[in-house]
Amino acid sequence: MILIVAEMSGGKLSKSTLEMVAAARQIGRAGDVTALVLGSGVAAVAAEVAKYVDQVLVGDMPALAQYGPEVWAAAVAQIAREGEATAILIGGSRSGREYSPRVAVKLDAPLLEDVIAVKDSGGVLTASHYTFLARVTETVETSAKVVVVTVKPGAFAPAAPLASVAEQFDVDLALPESRLKVTGKTTEKSDRVSLTEADIVVSGGRGVGSAEGFETMIVPLADRLGAAVGATRAIVDAGWRPYAEQVGQTGKTVQPKVYIAVGISGAVQHLSGMNKSKVIVAINKDAEAPIFKVADYGIVGDVKVVVPAILDELKK
């Protein structure tokens, strides 16, 4: 079987899960596409994912209420062994990237990280992923019988539902105790669409001038467009915006339909987090800023004048 580990957010199935289903259907290895749903009180998620796959395995127990890498890795490896999975697909989220290496070690399997394409041909699996701060596309291959794959968010078009709804089975899991004790949680809550799932992202950099400048320019523009808000490392370090909004090497990677960069010069570390966006728009006072080299559309000008002008035009 081809095993995918369902991802959820706020009690709902994530778009990333449907992207993993798409990758699983393309991989070309024999067997049912099986979704594993882990958590506590996850019946709704299990019912939703059942529309997209051949089989659903549900580990719904209080011990899974809190995610932990050791616990998740043990559960996934157990199910992969019992079902003789030939490919295990895990989301390229923080948690997925954190526990997938443990699954690979447990199964003595190679790990293909953040794949954007994956295909089996005669038992040889070939996958592509970005390297060197997303500047290079590398192709790797393995003839291993079992592989663990993390799927880069946004790289695959979400799968469509199947004609029939899959049957669900409860699974018994032998789980270890998590040795990393969680003593507190800071959820960077937002009513906005999530940065990694948004179709439109409006980001600000030093050129917005101040935290107030961000609030009065970037936020209203994002509100008007129904967009997520992003930021550069420089202004996160300056304390203008929370780390959760950081786009780039040490922040989030986004791939929206349109990325609007306001007052962002375009350092390579920032570009690595957004250069796969479908359309890039840049607004910056410096015509020589590197961001214009990757832009489809742009305006050279003072952001304090240009952004209000754009807001005016959007009302028309």
Place this chain on the structure above:
Amino acid sequence: MRILTLIRQVLDAEESVRVESGAVALGSSKLVMDTMDEYGVEEALRLKEGGAEAEVVAVAVGPARMQDALRTALAMGADRAIHVETDVVLDAIALSKVVAAIAKEEAADLIFSGGQQADWDSHALGAAVAERLGWPQATWTSALELAGTTLTGKHDVDEGSESFSVDLPAVVTTQQGLNEPRYPTLPGIMKAKKKEMRKETLERFGVAPLLIVKGAEIQVKARLGKILDGKKDAQAAAAELVGLLRNEARVIA
């Protein structure tokens, strides 16, 4: 206690990447210690300076040039270095076998690994090493303290961050914000020349790559480059931009 800090040497972020015959050519490019690994060295040194009786050992697996990055770690203040010298390119899961073997031989209590590699963009090494050793891990750690044999700190998770506590031995992977890595001082650089750098061969560990790199290419998406002048008449430029996004790109309503 003994702290291992894993070191990688990567292309300086300001350098451009070149691909020659299907592989990234580092040739004459400027190579530096991965920033994510600098955080690890710095944090190990801070724990030591903060009163933990610790030996800090920098470990690298890779070609001869990697000893430069190890020297940098020694110049920052690491006590000694171990270099497994090989031209074989190991993926993170294979590499973790070598690191785990060294950690056992060295009776390590704490291992620092970079949260993300700036070359292969991999996040996997720290967690894979932890699994092989049967240790817990704290991933993308942005704050850390040690009291006795218990680490407490803060690290990134899916939708925000978590405070944690974990007993040693453990693997910690780094994240931006953990610290500000120091620059090596001249006396530090002089001292580093006398510090031990033990060379090992990969053969001793019996580890082979699990993944074969078949090719690499630089894909530059062709961009339209329609840049408007908004310095004279911002309103007109804004009107044109909104028109293009609505009617040509069709990405906004």
